[in-house]
Amino acid sequence: DIDDVGHKYYLELELEDVLDKDRTVKCTAEVLYHLGSKASAPDVQLTVQGELRSTEEADKEFYNRIRSLEKELVAENIPDSHGNVPPALEPIHLLAWVASGYVTWQNSTENTKFHLAQVKHVKQVKRSDEDLQFDYVLLLHEMVSQEVLPWEVTVLWHPQRGARVSQCQGPGAGN
Amino acid sequence: HQVLHIVPETLQQVQHIQVLCSTLMLDLWKPLLPEDIRAGLDLHIRVPAPLVQEVKDSLDQHMISYRYILIPDVQKLVDQSMPRERSSHRQVAGGYVYTEYHPMEEIYQWMTQIQKSNSELVTQHFLGKTFENRTMYYLQISQPSNKPKKIIWMDCGIHAREWISPAFCQWFVKEILQNYKSDPKISRFLQNLDLYVLPVLNIDGYIYSWEEDRLWRKSRSPYENGTCYGTDLNRNFNSSWGSVGVSFNCSSDVFCGLGPESEPETRAVAQFIKSKKSDILCYLTIHSYGQLILTPYGSTTKPPSNNEELMQVATEAAAALTGKYGTSYRVGSTALILYSNSGSSRDWAHTIGIPLSYTFELRDEGTYGFVLPADQIQPTCEETM
Numbered sequence: 377d378i379d380d381v382g383h384k385y386y387l388e389l390e391l392e393d394v395l396d397k398d399r400t401v402k403c404t405a406e407v408l409y410h411l412g413s414k415a416s417a418p419d420v421q422l423t424v425q426g427e428l429r430s431t432e433e434a435d436k437e438f439y440n441r442i443r444s445l446e447k448e449l450v451a452e453n454i455p456d457s458h459g460n461v462p463p464a465l466e467p468i469h470l471l472a473w474v475a476s477g478y479v480t481w482q483n484s485t486e487n488t489k490f491h492l493a494q495v496k497h498v499k500q501v502k503r504s505d506e507d508l509q510f511d512y513v514l515l516l517h518e519m520v521s522q523e524v525l526p527w528e529v530t531v532l533w534h535p536q537r538g539a540r541v542s543q544c545q546g547p548g549a550g551n
Numbered sequence: 552h553q554v555l556h557i558v559p560e561t562l563q564q565v566q567h568i569q570v571l572c573s574t575l576m577l578d579l580w581k582p583l584l585p586e587d588i589r590a591g592l593d594l595h596i597r598v599p600a601p602l603v604q605e606v607k608d609s610l611d612q613h614m615i616s617y618r619y620i621l622i623p624d625v626q627k628l629v630d631q632s633m634p635r636e637r638s639s640h641r642q643v644a645g646g647y648v649y650t651e652y653h654p655m656e657e658i659y660q661w662m663t664q665i666q667k668s669n670s671e672l673v674t675q676h677f678l679g680k681t682f683e684n685r686t687m688y689y690l691q692i693s694q695p696s697n698k699p700k701k702i703i704w705m706d707c708g709i710h711a712r713e714w715i716s717p718a719f720c721q722w723f724v725k726e727i728l729q730n731y732k733s734d735p736k737i738s739r740f741l742q743n744l745d746l747y748v749l750p751v752l753n754i755d756g757y758i759y760s761w762e763e764d765r766l767w768r769k770s771r772s773p774y775e776n777g778t779c780y781g782t783d784l785n786r787n788f789n790s791s792w793g794s795v796g797v798s799f800n801c802s803s804d805v806f807c808g809l810g811p812e813s814e815p816e817t818r819a820v821a822q823f824i825k826s827k828k829s830d831i832l833c834y835l836t837i838h839s840y841g842q843l844i845l846t847p848y849g850s851t852t853k854p855p856s857n858n859e860e861l862m863q864v865a866t867e868a869a870a871a872l873t874g875k876y877g878t879s880y881r882v883g884s885t886a887l888i889l890y891s892n893s894g895s896s897r898d899w900a901h902t903i904g905i906p907l908s909y910t911f912e913l914r915d916e917g918t919y920g921f922v923l924p925a926d927q928i929q930p931t932c933e934e935t936m
Contacts (some may be wrong), residue, residue, distance in 0.1 A: 457765045458652055459924030491917035493766055515766060517920055519841075520796075520890045522783070522804040524766045 435535040449500040490517035595919035601733040679819020706749040711756030722932035774801040782808035791850035796892030834900035834905040841912035849885035849892035875934035
């Protein structure tokens with residue numbers, strides 16, 4: 377407890393590589409949840425102790441594959457109702473996870489627990505610069521309220537520059 | 552196991568073999584269906600090791616001669632036989648694919664078939680009707696005996712999107728029926744206990760999750776003039792109803808209904824369990840996801856009177872589960888390790904006097920969440936078994 381500021385958590389984590397289950401990396405993190413209901417994202421400091429494996433080749437292959445598509449990629453329901461993800465869409469699924477991490481970070485309090493439930497929709501948008509752009513509708517499940525709500529997230533990705541969220545909009549103002 | 556070659560000589564012998572095949576659930580290789588067994592025609596039956604003696608004794612008793620086939624190439628023999636995939640005549644497990652998710656129509660058919668093929672042990676019973684007027688059935692697995700037996704109740708699918716839950720109930724029934732003669736643990740169980748299994752509690756919601764919205768959770772009763780649907784059935788029971796962890800707004804996924812037991816599905820279950828409560832030892836309700844074994848209560852952190860016993864049993868269960876594939880489960884009361892809630896079926900079962908009352912949250916921990924891939928059905932069910 378930090379008076380007048382908030383609650384700080386010190387974490388020791390072990391990350392597991394989804395694509396290489398035997399590979400783990402240790403991390404430490406400090407997370408500060410701010411006091412009050414100002415709805416601001418917690419502050420996060422992360423230190424990775426060790427090296428993340430190089431994904432250069434796979435990144436290049438994915439980048440070239442998407443860039444060379446004649447028609448923009450469009451997909452829905454990843455995974456499908458039975459939990460299947462077509463192999464060609466695996467990278468899109470993984471990128472969605474990254475994006476959902478951003479949404480989770482921006483919307484977490486000490487009383488929320490988010491998971492990506494499903495990618496409802498994804499549409500590639502061709503750009504004149506070198507980034508790939510994917511407009512996602514992500515369904516995030518929040519454990520305490522049990523709600524599954526759609527988030528519209530625009531993700532830019534580049535082999536060297538990595539992933540960035542350029543736009544993020546929460547469940548519809550309409551209803 | 553052994554493959555017996557028999558040529559029945561009379562109609563009586565044919566009939567005896569047919570009875571033997573269905574009561575012991577033997578694997579017919581040739582012909583495939585019991586009704587195709589004929590006097591004078593070659594019959595090949597695969598007999599699992601634990602049943603060999605019993606089968607031989609029975610054949611001897613009826614003066615039916617047999618010999619053993621040595622199978623040099625089992626695969627070839629298998630390939631020669633017709634595709635056995637979806638034959639609805641097969642017994643217990645044959646034909647029904649337990650490693651896939653099934654829509655409600657198929658689950659209804661499965662229940663009928665299970666009772667038909669295992670009528671000495673299984674009876675299907677009417678429990679009640681859902682809001683959309685669908686019939687709720689439970690299966691009673693009970694070995695005939697002259698001594699009164701205690702009951703273990705298990706329900707699945709109270710939340711529509713948790714597909715692994717009904718898949719587990721079906722798997723569970725199959726496992727019991729397939730192994731009760733050969734597995735000493737299971738046969739001892741059934742000597743002293745009756746099992747009551749409700750494979751899908753929230754049928755309307757389950758169907759809706761197949762046809763309209765895979766991530767639907769609640770029932771399908773309409774509120775506010777049909778502009779809003781569904782009650783969270785696991786907030787609708789009469790245990791501190793409406794006090795915590797709920798919403799009174801119909802559009803919420805934890806809407807607790809207009810009052811305790813306001814929903815027909817809740818009433819159907821509650822009525823039945825109340826009527827049998829003095830005989831029910833254990834109430835189990837299966838959910839996903841989270842990998843948890845949850846004990847009462849959700850509405851308060853004050854422990855139940857038999858907390859030590861509840862925790863001990865749950866801890867042993869979690870250890871056994873982890874022992875299978877290393878899947879780790881956490882154990883504790885909902886209020887302490889998950890969140891606060893009220894009106895849950897598990898809490899209600901405990902408050903009316905059922906001593907052992909547990910919620911299982913099956914795989915996984917959020918990677919796939921509700922859309923658990925079908926290839927995880929088998930390991931999930933095996934470890935939970």
